[in-house]
Amino acid sequence: MTEPTTTTDLHDLRDILDEYRTCEFATISRTGVPIAWPVVVDVSPAADRIVLTTSIAFPQKAFNVRRDPRVALLFSDPTGTGRDDLPHVLVRGTARCPARIETGTAGLEQYWRKLAIRQPASTSYRRTVIGRRLFDWYYMRLVITVTPREITSRRPSSDPGPMSAPPVSRTDRSGFAQLGRELPSFDNAVLGTATEGEPPVLRRVRLAVEPGSATFRVAGPTAGLVAGPASVLLHRHDDALWHQRQAGATGELGQIDGHWWFRPDRILPSQFPSNPLDMMRIIGQARRAASRYLDRRGLPRPTIDWAAHRSGATG
Template sequence: MTDLTVTPAVPTTRPADRRIDIRTAIDQYRTCELATLSRNGVPIAWPAVFDWDPATDRIVLTTSISFPQKAFNIRRDPRVALLFSDPTGTGRTDLPQILVRGTAGCPEQIHPGTTGLERYWQRLAQRQPASRTYGANRFSRRLFDWYYLRLVITVTPVEVSTAPAADRRPMGGAAVATPADGGAWARLAQELPGFSGAVLGTAADGELPVLRRVRLTPAPGSGAFLVDDPGPALTAGPASVLLHRHDDLLWNQRQIGAVGQLVRSGAGTWMFRPDRMLPTMFPANAVEMARVVIRARRTANRYLQRRGLDRPAIDWAAHRACEQPGAQ
């Protein structure tokens, strides 16, 4: 079987029964991009931490009840895509990009502890040490308890494909847009130089969503961006882009997203025209952080109230055990 730690020359697809071959490559990634389908059928991607469950051969992710949109989307339409494309923190520059398309489930059960998720929480604590501060003392536990109230997403792969390692050069764009220009195009153009690529999400009618890492180039006056080297099988229609980054310890994170239209220009090139920006989960300063925490607590409260649920008691001892060095 193919050793997927070696980048293939062209994208390849393997049946689901051979997906076990990619586990070594996937496990080296710190994050992936998870796309679920919005009510309008647009794949919306978020950066996510993951674990591959060896007992079921499925990919496990979680989301806080403060950020439940992924769960709502999956419960309405189980089709998802995962892209492993950002090697930051792996110490590798040759990892192939890996696209996993499949179906997901996200039950209503809220997990305030670690039972059944020990590997996931251990992986998070080891690879993102700063996350331990959320439950470090009585004050932080009260402020960030919503962070530990998790919904579990389980992805069953249907199709797996690989592509060469991503281009890590920064994109351009700031020189052609100013804040005075306003709108989603200007905002996105201003942000491009801070990222080495964008994740483009598309979905043909009735098909599983597709994620691919592309490079965007602003096209002044058009309200759109040229999509460089998009690969095969693009379809015009609703689309989204995600830009995100993190340091080697999954910290200093930044995320920018937009939804819009993927169109074919008169010159035959593909272009993405953003309609609106998506909210960010990672604040840039203390003021934004306060707003995120307030909004997160309110959303968690609303999630529980609408279901007539009491606030679950968090198993702090179990979480502390998973954070210990060498926890198994």
């Protein structure tokens, strides 16, 4: 594998970033752990900023950015691009997230157009009266703008296939067992780490069961790793950004005899349903979370600009 290359200029990589349907976006939690989520982004026309949004029903990314602006984005999953030659690109920098709630498309026309084209099923939320009622929170958006500080690209490693689950009891609810049971559904994982005062680092790795311990051995690009708090994200989607599955955990990263290991201590909640009943549960939770966000700020429930979303989604 060739050595990674580093730059501070997005211009040369904008076309590559635009190929990716999603990327992993990491912020620093209150406890200092970098936690990543799958997101859709848009690179500004001037190629000097990266824009993404989050619903007020899932505002943790915004809260983290407002408290600690250090962030990272990893473009590493080529699903839906039809290509296998795309490099992995890590963007590290700082972000800001104003308090304003955006309910239309002004200033975000390209973002919403890209989302409609690449995830056409998402436009179904606004097509019916019931959909608009149930999913209004989806269109109440906080805008996060990332200013890159360092951009690194490297050739991806080849994955031999799904990871293996550890031999654990079905009733074992430990973080190790819960994360381990998810591994066969994924070919790799995204490891998030951070050092004091620096933006997070994200990298694609593989996790293997470490015999005789409640840890996973980390295989992949490990240069620059530092022991300490870390997180793991497992995520996949189909070519149309649908049928998404997500699992993740926070924990501790360490090294013994030259080998890196990850010990999970807390499983992170998923935002993606696995069945219709799960979908109704998540919708209910999202509506309540959006109401709490508004109530705590003394804000009325905003009116969504449905006409703007219909006219802007030209995909």
